[in-house]
Amino acid sequence: MTTKIQRRKGHTTLTPGSEMTIYTASELRTSLEGALVECASLDVNLSEVREIDTAGLQLLMATKRAARAAGKAFCLKGHSEPVLHTFELCGVTGNFDCPTETTR
Amino acid sequence: MNLDAARQTFIVESTELLQEMEDCLLRLETEAGNKDLLDALFRTAHTIKGSAGLFGLDDIVGFTHLVENVLDKLRDGELAYESELAALLLECGDHIGLHLQLAEQNSRPDATMREREARLIDRLQTNLGSNVHAANHVAVSEAGDIVASDGGPGQARSDCWHISLRFGADVLRNGMDPLSFIRYLGTLGEIAHITPIADSLPPLERLDAESCYLGFEIQFRSQATKEKIAGVFEFVREDSIVKILPPKSRLSDYVELIRSLPEQTPRLGELLVASGAISQSELEEGMRLQTQSAGLDPDNLSRKPLGEILVNQKIVPQELVDVALSTQKQAHEKKTTDSQYLRIHAGRLDDLISLVGELVIAGASTSLLAQRARDPELKESASTVSRLVEEIRDSALQLRMVQIGETFNRFQRVVRDVSKELGKDIQLVVSGADAELDKTVVARIGDPLMHLVRNAMDHGIEPAAVREARGKPAKGTLRLNAYHDSGSIVIEVADDGGGLNREKILGKAIERGIVAAGQTLSDQEVYRLIFEAGFSTAESVTSLSGRGVGMDVVRRNIESLRGTTEIESEEGKGTTIRIRLPLTLAIIDGFLMAVGKAAYVVPLDMVLECIEISPAQREATRERDYIDLRGEVLPFLRLREQFEIQGPAGRRENIVVVQYAGQKAGLMVDQLMGEFQTVIKPLGKIFGNLRGISGSTILSSGEVALILDVPSLIQQAVSAEARQFSPGEAMRPASPQHADEPQPQPSSLNA
Numbered sequence: 001m002t003t004k005i006q007r008r009k010g011h012t013t014l015t016p017g018s019e020m021t022i023y024t025a026s027e028l029r030t031s032l033e034g035a036l037v038e039c040a041s042l043d044v045n046l047s048e049v050r051e052i053d054t055a056g057l058q059l060l061m062a063t064k065r066a067a068r069a070a071g072k073a074f075c076l077k078g079h080s081e082p083v084l085h086t087f088e089l090c091g092v093t094g095n096f097d098c099p100t101e102t103t104r
Numbered sequence: 105m106n107l108d109a110a111r112q113t114f115i116v117e118s119t120e121l122l123q124e125m126e127d128c129l130l131r132l133e134t135e136a137g138n139k140d141l142l143d144a145l146f147r148t149a150h151t152i153k154g155s156a157g158l159f160g161l162d163d164i165v166g167f168t169h170l171v172e173n174v175l176d177k178l179r180d181g182e183l184a185y186e187s188e189l190a191a192l193l194l195e196c197g198d199h200i201g202l203h204l205q206l207a208e209q210n211s212r213p214d215a216t217m218r219e220r221e222a223r224l225i226d227r228l229q230t231n232l233g234s235n236v237h238a239a240n241h242v243a244v245s246e247a248g249d250i251v252a253s254d255g256g257p258g259q260a261r262s263d264c265w266h267i268s269l270r271f272g273a274d275v276l277r278n279g280m281d282p283l284s285f286i287r288y289l290g291t292l293g294e295i296a297h298i299t300p301i302a303d304s305l306p307p308l309e310r311l312d313a314e315s316c317y318l319g320f321e322i323q324f325r326s327q328a329t330k331e332k333i334a335g336v337f338e339f340v341r342e343d344s345i346v347k348i349l350p351p352k353s354r355l356s357d358y359v360e361l362i363r364s365l366p367e368q369t370p371r372l373g374e375l376l377v378a379s380g381a382i383s384q385s386e387l388e389e390g391m392r393l394q395t396q397s398a399g400l401d402p403d404n405l406s407r408k409p410l411g412e413i414l415v416n417q418k419i420v421p422q423e424l425v426d427v428a429l430s431t432q433k434q435a436h437e438k439k440t441t442d443s444q445y446l447r448i449h450a451g452r453l454d455d456l457i458s459l460v461g462e463l464v465i466a467g468a469s470t471s472l473l474a475q476r477a478r479d480p481e482l483k484e485s486a487s488t489v490s491r492l493v494e495e496i497r498d499s500a501l502q503l504r505m506v507q508i509g510e511t512f513n514r515f516q517r518v519v520r521d522v523s524k525e526l527g528k529d530i531q532l533v534v535s536g537a538d539a540e541l542d543k544t545v546v547a548r549i550g551d552p553l554m555h556l557v558r559n560a561m562d563h564g565i566e567p568a569a570v571r572e573a574r575g576k577p578a579k580g581t582l583r584l585n586a587y588h589d590s591g592s593i594v595i596e597v598a599d600d601g602g603g604l605n606r607e608k609i610l611g612k613a614i615e616r617g618i619v620a621a622g623q624t625l626s627d628q629e630v631y632r633l634i635f636e637a638g639f640s641t642a643e644s645v646t647s648l649s650g651r652g653v654g655m656d657v658v659r660r661n662i663e664s665l666r667g668t669t670e671i672e673s674e675e676g677k678g679t680t681i682r683i684r685l686p687l688t689l690a691i692i693d694g695f696l697m698a699v700g701k702a703a704y705v706v707p708l709d710m711v712l713e714c715i716e717i718s719p720a721q722r723e724a725t726r727e728r729d730y731i732d733l734r735g736e737v738l739p740f741l742r743l744r745e746q747f748e749i750q751g752p753a754g755r756r757e758n759i760v761v762v763q764y765a766g767q768k769a770g771l772m773v774d775q776l777m778g779e780f781q782t783v784i785k786p787l788g789k790i791f792g793n794l795r796g797i798s799g800s801t802i803l804s805s806g807e808v809a810l811i812l813d814v815p816s817l818i819q820q821a822v823s824a825e826a827r828q829f830s831p832g833e834a835m836r837p838a839s840p841q842h843a844d845e846p847q848p849q850p851s852s853l854n855a
Contacts, residue, residue, distance in 0.1 A: 022276045025313035033308050053281040054271075058305055058318050066308035089286055090320070091298035 003031050012039035013077075020049050020056030028056075032063045042067060047078035052086050061092070113447075114155050115208050121148045122204070123514075125197050130516050132185055142179040149175050152200065163213060164203045167221060170228045171196045183231060191524075192227050194517070199224055263351045264296050265326060265333060270319035272343030277314055280339055286320065289336050293326020319345075450543075453503055460500045461783035465802050467493040468781060472805065494781065505687075506546055508586045508595070509537030514550070515557055519582060522561050529568060529579045530561055536586035541593045541687050545665055549595070549685065552658040556597040556681055557582065559655065564601035564679055574676060576600065592667075592709075593687055598680040604673040606630050631671035635659040666798055668765055668815050684765055694782030694801070696809065697760060698775040700749045703809035705782050705801055710814045712761040712768065714776055722757060730825055731759065731770065739825035740770030741817055746796060762814050769821035771812070784811060796820070 004015040014035050016028055036042055044060065060076065067074035079087070087093045125148040128141045135141060149172040156164035171193065177183040199221060206213055213221070271282045289295065301319035305311070326333070330348055337346045467490050474486035512534045523530040565580035572578055583598040606627065613619040613633045635655050662669055667685035686692070694705040715733070717725070725731055730739045740759055759770040782801045787794070798813035
C-alpha cells in the first residue's frame, strides 16, 4: 500500500499506506514535506495504517510543527486501532489537538 | 571517538572542578552558609563522580560519592561547616586530585594511598554520623538507591518510579523500536503517566526519518526491582540515556536528574511534571492562575513567574522550583560561556606562534628587498604587509596571555594551610590579579612563588605574641601584587613581618665564607645573599623552610625565565620581594646594532636613547669606562672588547643607553640599525654558560644576530664602575655559577 494524496482547492488530504515505520519513513517524509509546501491546510488520514513505530510517530510530530510554523492548518483524521494504541502508549493523544475520531 | 582524548579532557576538566571546589571551600570559611557556594560545591563533586563513572574509574566514583554525601548534608544544613570539616574536605579534594593523576598515568593507587583513603573514609563517615549504614550501602551500589521511608519535606510525594529515557539516534536503524520497550515496560506494572520529549526533533525538511529523536519521561507504578526495570532497556542502554529513580526519591535526586538531562532550556512546567512532583492538572491549575492574576491586574505587566504561583499555592516545594529555575538559568549561561571560550590544544597554539615567528622573519626579508628595489609601490605594499604581520604577531601572542589571578588564587589555600601549621594568623591580600602574562611564564612561576610565599610566612611574619609586643596587629598580612612595567611584568610578594636582619645575614655570610670580613656591602647586596645556595638564617629548621634550599632555586628559576629579583626590606616593617619577568618568551621588539660585522639585538623596551660620540668625547673616554651624560655618570661597556671582535673601531661610534630595573648603562657600538622584530631562538645547550647573551635571532638577510642579556651587561658595567671608585678588593663572586665562569671579566654583585 502506498501513500495517496488528494488535493482540493488548496486543501490536501494525505493517506499513508498500511505501514508507518522506519522502512517507509524516509519516503513518507518526502511526501509530507511536499504536500505541506503546496497546500493551505493538510489532513493526514491514518485509517489505513496497520503498523506505526517511533519513526512514524516522530514524523507526525515534525509535520505538525512544520505546519504550525508555516501557519497552515494540520489535522490527523481517521486514527486506526493500531495508531490509537500507539498514541495512548506514548501519551501523545493530547499532542495532536484535533478530534480523535475513528473510522468506526 | 578517541577515548584517550576524551579521558584527557575528563582529567583536565575534573582538575578545574577540583580547583573550583577548593575555592568554594575556602570562600565558605568567610561566607558561612552561602547557598550558592554550597550548591556549587555539591555540583563539582557530583560532576566529577559522574564523569569518572563514564570512564569506569570506580575508585574515584566510590570515594567522591562519600564526599558528595557529606556535601549534601552540608547543603541541607544537617552538618555545620567547621574548620575541622573544612580541613577534611580540602584533604579529600587533594586525594581526588591524586586519583586523577594516577588515572592520567594509568596506574593504580599504592598501599600508602589506600591507607590514606581508608582514614579519610573513616573521617567522612564520622561526619555522616548515624547514616554510616546508608553510606556503606551507597558505596557499594549507586546513588538513587536510597529509598527513604516516609514522604517528609525534601522528598517527592509521588509513589511512582520515575524513568527518563533519551534514545540514541541509531536505535531505529539498529532494528529496535523504542515503543516496543515501553510496551514491554507496561507488562511489569502500570505506566501512570508518560510524556514524550521531542525537543531534539529537527524541522521536517532536515529530519532524518531513520534516526530516533524522541525521549520519554515516565511515571511508572510497579513492585519490580530497579534491576528488573533497568533490564527492560538493556539493549539500548549503551547509546541511550536511561535514568531510573525509585518512588519517593529525595528531591535532590530529582535535582540531579533534571540537571543530567540533555534539554537545553527545558520548560519549567515540563520539568516539574517530568519530576513527578506535580501532576499535569496541578500544572494546568498553576498556568490558569498565572494567566488570571495577570488578567486581574492589567497594570502589572510583569506576570508572576509560574514557579512562584505554584509555591504560593503550596503545590510544589520552593526547593524544587529553585532547582528547575537554576537549571534553566544554567542552560542559558552555559550557552553564553560556550561561545566565549574555545578549548585549544596547547601544541596547536605553539605551532601557530612558531609559524608567526617564521612569518615575521620572512616579512622582514621582504621589506628589505622592497627597500633595495626602490619601487615605491612595492615598498608601500611591503609596509602594509609588515604592519599586518605585526598585528598578527601581537594577537597571536595575546592568545597565550593569561591573567595571573588564577595563579594567585591558588595561594589562598597555601596561606590557609601553612598559617594553620605554623599557628600564625595570616591573611592573603591579592591585587593586580588581572595583569596578563605568557602561559609558559605563568606555568613556571608557580613554584618560585610558592617558595617565596612559604618563606615569607615562616621567616617573615612573626608569631602573634611578638607582633603584639611590637605594636602591630596580631594578624599578619601577606600581599601578592602584579603590574606591568616597561615590557615586563612585576610580581611582588610582600609581608608585614620583621624584615631582613642585615647584621644577621652578613654575619652568616662571613661565617660561611661567602663574604670576606670587613667588606662593605650595600643593603641590596646583603639582602641578595639570601638567594645564595645553602643560606639560611632561621634559627630553627621547620618542615616548611629554613633548610636553606629553595631561595637559590627560586633565583635560578627566575633567571631561566630571563627575569630578575629585587628585595626591599625595612627592619620591623616587612620585606618585599619583587620579581621582574619578560611578558613573553617568544617574540620581542628589538633594537638592532652592529659592531664590525656582528649584529646584536637588545629589547627595544630597555633602550632609553642613543648618543653619537663626538671625536673629542672619544678621546676623553679612551682611558675610562664612563661618560658624562647631562651631568650624570653613565658607565658603559665596549661591546667590541666584551665580545673580542677583531678589526679597528668604526669611524663613528655610538652609545646605546639601556635601562633595566632602575639602573642605566651604555653599550658602545659601531652602528645603529634601528628597530627590528625579533623572534627569539634559544641558544644551544653548549652556549648555556655564556654571559651577556640570552639568545639569538635570524636577520632578514639570513644572518644570525645575538640577543644581548641587558640585565647582566648592566650589572657588569655598573660594578666595573664601582670597582674603579672603591678602594677595597673586589668581593667574591656572588654565585658559584659566576665563579665557574671562564670569562676574563671579574664579576661581582651589582651595586
